[in-house]
Amino acid sequence: MTTITTSAAAAFRFDNSYARDLEGLYVPWKAAEVPEPKLIRLNRALADELGLDAQALDSPEGAQIFSGNKLPEGTATIAQAYAGHQFGGFSPQLGDGRALLLGEVVDRHGKRRDIAFKGSGRTPFSRGGDGKAALGPVLREYIIGEAMHALGIPTTRALAAVTTGEVVRRERNLPGAVLTRVAASHIRVGTFQFVTVRGDMPLLRKLADYTIDRHYPELRGQPDACLGLLKAVSERQAELIARWMNVGFIHGVMNTDNMTLSGETIDYGPCAFMDHYNPATVFSSIDEQGRYAYANQPPIANWNLARLAEALLPLFGEDQDKAVAQAMEVLEAFQARYQHYWLQGMRRKLGLRREEADDFALATDFLKTMEGQSVDFTQAFRHLSDAAEAADASREGWLRKLHADDAALDAWLPRWRARLNAEGIDPAQRAQAMRAVNPVYIPRNHKVEEALAAAVDLGDYTPFEKLLAVLQRPFDERIEFSAYAHPAPAGESAGYRTFCGT
DSSP, X not given: OEEEOSHHHHTOOOOOHHHHHOTTSEEEOOOOOOSSOEEEEEOHHHHHHTTOOHHHHSSHHHHHHHHTSEEETTOOOEEEOOOEEETTEEESOXXXXXXXXXXXXXXXXXXXXXXXXXXBOOOTTOTTOOOBEEHHHHHHXXXXXXXXXXXXXOBOEEEEEEEEEEEEESSSEEEEEEEEEEESOOOBHHHHHHHHHTTOHHHHHHHHHHHHHHHXXXXXXXXXXXXXXXXXXXXXXXXXXXXXXXXXXXXXXXXGGGOBSSOOBOOOSSOEEOSBOOTTOOOBTTOTTOTTOGGGHHHHHHHHHHHHHHHHGGGSXXXXXXXXXXXXXXXXXXXXXXXXXXXXXXXHHHTOOSOOTTHHHHHHHHHHHHTTTTOBHHHHHHHHHHHTTSSSGGGOHHHHHTOSOOHHHHHHHHHHHHHHHHHTOOHHHHHHHHHTTSOSOOOOHHHHHHHHHHHHHHOOOHHHHHHHHHHTSTTSOOGGGGGGGSOOOHHHHTTOOBOOOO
């Protein structure tokens, strides 16, 4: 790996505060050189947001940069250290086994952003792995991250994807690739766990202060700033998980090393969007007990926050009994905060303008109309938007066709219509507002797999590019993309599983 100064590289104005301020939480390391890097895709919109020269980077020189072969001046490539609870079991040392943080840039909006590699080779934290990434998982992360961004959900994003010219050995030989990921930061619950389990209180204080300065500057100088940090992270996670639930997203591996303190979604391994509504839906091949099933995501988020609370307790003050009581108060408030954000989202999805006492029951009862009938979650809300366009039942046909037995829907629809009519909003305006929050297009599992298979097996990126184009405008119905609005046939989607890969 060499350092270069060119028109493409010069735009990276790195200011590496993590490496500068948090010694002991990383190991300086270099990316493995790859034989034949080729740029698959540059996220030009994100590059512009970061203040980079997209035209210069969309080139063979960009491929050298995004593979790690040649890096801009100012990079300080490090492998970050963290611990984590993985499926409930604690590992005191995990860390970046196939990732490297290049450094931080301040974007056009004045926000500090991490730029990092995934798949850049072995590090001291690789634990026997090769540190590489296969092409399929790299493209999956690119697709899902961009879909989440377009849906308005806080997320890490892909800046670039390159193939390396290498073969990565998994169940079969696969083309190797490197993803360049952008994040508000990579500080995780597991980062705090790593420090606490080692009893390094000075470093724990520095990490907390750094996190506050970077993500919650309003807490600076407050006497209970670390308690405030726990509250603030809990609030952001409550809102984030509610947004996942509102669109049927299942993360698949909600370990504490995959929960960021910034409140962004991170690590798109065995993730997927739910087709047919079922609270017990699990896609991850390694989640045999359903720990991270769709309906379990809110309580698991709170469980992860409890682990953060344990790590922060020494900073709450000398009276640890008081500290525990303060932490418990935050944790016990999580369900109410989550429900607040979930219901806020559901009101928009149902077309409700006012807040009324029975809104929670109205929302949950609509979900119950779908249970046990293989009703598509995304289509149900989109067709409900169509139904709202008329003041009577004349536009309910498509919604009813989703239900094999619409008896429960027959009981629910009059309640919903009575609620809408009481608000006196023009039906066309209401339907338009609902369509702005109920997507037509999500990353349908069969379409994602179709795009990955074409790229990996045939070197054909056309389905990948077309899928990205569809997902970048998820709320705008376009006739030419009607095939992307439907789930796969039930027989084809039964038993669908996703895998960790990057």
